[in-house]
Amino acid sequence: xxxxLLKKISKMNRLLILGVGLLLVSVYxxxxxxxxxxxxxxxxxxxxxxxxxxxxxxxxxxxxxINLLNHYIGMHxxxxxxxxxxxxxxxxxxxxxxxxxxxxLYPRVYLTILGILNIIILGILGMYDFWRWxxxxxxxxxxxxxxxxxxxxxxxxxxxxKEMLNITACSFPSWGGIILFASLGIxxxxxxxxxxxxxxxx
Numbered sequence: 664x665x666x667x668l669l670k671k672i673s674k675m676n677r678l679l680i681l682g683v684g685l686l687l688v689s690v691y692x693x694x695x696x697x698x699x700x701x702x703x704x705x706x707x708x709x710x711x712x713x714x715x716x717x718x719x720x721x722x723x724x725x726x727x728x729i730n731l732l733n734h735y736i737g738m739h740x741x742x743x744x745x746x747x748x749x750x751x752x753x754x755x756x757x758x759x760x761x762x763x764x765x766x767x768l769y770p771r772v773y774l775t776i777l778g779i780l781n782i783i784i785l786g787i788l789g790m791y792d793f794w795r796w797x798x799x800x801x802x803x804x805x806x807x808x809x810x811x812x813x814x815x816x817x818x819x820x821x822x823x824x825k826e827m828l829n830i831t832a833c834s835f836p837s838w839g840g841i842i843l844f845a846s847l848g849i850x851x852x853x854x855x856x857x858x859x860x861x862x863x864x865x
Contacts, residue, residue: 737808
């Protein structure tokens with residue numbers, strides 16, 4: 664095991680690690696998550712995109728219309744400033760990118776495994792934080808809202824689709840999130856490939 668951890672990564676896998684670093688850079692420019700709402704009063708649908716540092720509507724007035732719907736059922740207004748995690752998420756992504764470039768310059772298996780662990784830990788914490796954010800928005804409602812349904816909560820799904828009154832909410836990874844998952848898969852492949860190469864050379 665120690666021999667594998669200290670093993671120098673092959674040239675091909677080293678280039679893959681460089682590719683992971685460059686892929687992660689693109690997450691700064693792509694949405695990570697997408698939430699869509701299908702409501703009768705908006706037949707074309709509404710969408711909300713979550714980026715590494717902001718929340719926007721899928722089109723010009725989508726976020727404004729989502730907040731209008733939320734107002735009637737007592738949910739707080741959704742604005743980027745209400746999610747403090749968005750202030751430091753760009754630095755977390757920068758840490759992952761830095762780790763990929765360090766591993767490219769000093770290609771060792773243990774650094775690749777460290778990158779895998781970092782992505783997994785940050786992914787779990789990020790998903791939990793996202794769920795907590797959705798829970799707070801869906802449960803902490805204004806009791807004086809125009810529409811009050813006793814016992815009703817409006818927490819969007821973490822992943823998948825959910826019916827809430829006459830609205831269908833769907834939540835799925837967007838391109839930035841897919842890239843993060845793909846990066847994890849590439850790093851796992853590199854470790855597997857290096858172990859296989861070491862076993863073959865015995």
